[in-house]
Amino acid sequence: MIEITAEIRAIIDKAAVSAELAGDEYIDPADGLIHCKKCKGQRQTIVPRFGKPGYFMPRCICQCQREAEEQRKAAEERQRRMERIKRRKAQGLQDRYLYDYTFANDNGQNPLMDKARAYVENWKEAYKNNTGLLLFGDVGTGKSFFAGCIANALLDRDIPVLMTNFPSILNRLTGMFTEDRAAFIASLDEYDLLIIDDLGVERSTDYAMEQMFFVIDSRYRSRRPMIITTNLKLSELKNPPDLPHARIYDRILERCAPILFDGKNFREENAGATKAAAKDLVNRKSE
Ligand SMILES: [Zn+2]
Structure with missing residues (x-):
């Protein structure tokens, strides 16, 4: 003035x-x-x-007008973020029941859930180091719930996560042209975290095995983490029946730290640097 x-x-x-x-x-x-x-x-x-x-x-504008404007912008940003999270959830959680797989709904019976919490708490590091998890064990031991809780918690933090399974992916790919298939598989790598639930339930046709390999290999090369749940035994994953299975399982085992769900206690396999790092990460107490 x-x-x-x-x-x-x-x-x-x-x-x-x-x-x-x-x-x-x-x-x-x-x-x-x-x-x-x-x-x-x-x-x-x-x-x-x-x-x-x-x-x-x-x-x-005076001070209070400036503050009101800042508050209006902040409220707008919160609204946009909420809408974005809602959209991400609609995309990332394709089955409605997954919405209920949250830490808030955890009954506290499974001590492994601490590892799910630790994974979320240390997400930035997991993402940076491309640390995935392989949740294996019998049906009904809480593997999908574990993975779903991670998905919801990260989605609530505005992080893009997709939780899906191979039958759904194969369904989507069926009837697509080759280039559309490639684009669809590439689109899976745009999620910061890809969760594939129930590996091994799909039929092992040559076509299915090939598409699964493309998905896992593309993810592997994107250097972004994935979480796999499966009813297969670790010994089955480590001793695949044939080369097509071996190509898929090898990549998973290289990037994903195995966690056994046996319904009563847990034990971890540790081999290699990824697994040691992951073990440290998921065992860390939240601050
Ligand atoms: Zn004023």
Whole structure:
């Protein structure tokens, strides 16, 4: 703002006579300009016209208007984030029951759930190091619930996660042209975390094995983590029946740390740096 000389003050006072004031505004006799009743801040300023005689008396915003604007923007951003999360969930949790797989719904019976919490707490590190999990064990030991809780918790943090299974993926791929298939498989790598539930339930036709390999290999090469749940035994994964299975399982075993779900206690396999790092990560207590 410029220095208010007697000449300028006369201009201000002249303009003030015809000023239209809002209910929360007044003209301050000290400077003749419009002010805010609440914060007393200026709602008007005076600036010289550039290169011409005379002055502008533009409106400006006071402190409380600025704060209100910031709050409005923050509320808008929260709203956008909520909508984005909702959209991500609709995309990422394709089966409605998965919405109920949350830590809030955990009955506390399975001590392995601490590892799911630790995985979420240390997600940034897991993501950076491409640390996946292989949840194996018998039906009904809580593997899908474990994975679903991780999916929901990360989705709630605005992180893109897809939880799906091979029968669904194969269904989608059926009837697609080759290039569409490639695009669809590539689209799976856009999720920060890919969870494939129930590996091994799909039929092992040549076509299915080939598509599964494309999905796992593409994920493997994207260097982004995946979580696999399966009813297969670790020994079955380590001793695949043929080369097509071996190509898939080898990549999974390289990137995913196995966690055994046996319904009563747990034990971990540890081999290789990925697994050691993952073991440390999932066993870390949350701060
Ligand atoms: Zn104000």
